[in-house]
Amino acid sequence: QSVLTQPPSVSGAPGQRVTISCTGSSSNIGAGYDVRWYQLLPGTAPKLLIYGNNNRPSGVPDRFSGSNSGTSASLAITGLQAEDEADYYCQSYDSSLSGSVFGTGTKVTVL
């Protein structure tokens, strides 16, 4: 069972803004460990979207942004596009487990 909790699904119409929450605890996000976000499309390699809480690798559109507050983090997608339909995962380090942890995952559906 993951220590980072995400909503199972979110949806939005093209052009809208959606947010995905990632709720952790004092041993991971609340301890100040960086949060990263990854996108998974079926049959393809997972893709890094956000690192260092709100930094985007080269090639990731600025429609994607991250934020942190206390023991939670969020990924926002603005100007939602059909190609954004995918699964999204948050990830951080957990000091109690002494290892990396992923969120439960969120499926984004473009209506």
Add this chain to the structure above:
Amino acid sequence: QVQLVESGGGVVQPGRSLRISCAASGFTFNDYAVHWVRQAPGKGLEWVAVISYDGSKKYYADSVKGRFTISRDNSKNALYLQMNSLRVDDTAVYYCARSSLVWDYMDVWGKGTTVTVSS
């Protein structure tokens, strides 16, 4: 180009062993830590293990500790995962991914290799 390619997956009976590999190309392999991450059917991502750039540090998820061993051969630009005492719940797609430091973000991933544990 920068690439990670997993191989060695297959069908194996419970209790048996399997070794999967990850071949790196397009970057200086021994500058990076490397992870194994898995995704069981219908489930989310689960971090499995990580090895430091020189192989001196290894860390494992509790679910595989004592059964799986991560290793690397920098002369061959290769990463390995030796999986012993396999269980049905080890069935998953196994991805390798690199990071600059052991607990840093994973910026390059492979497409995965499928391991099925079934009698």
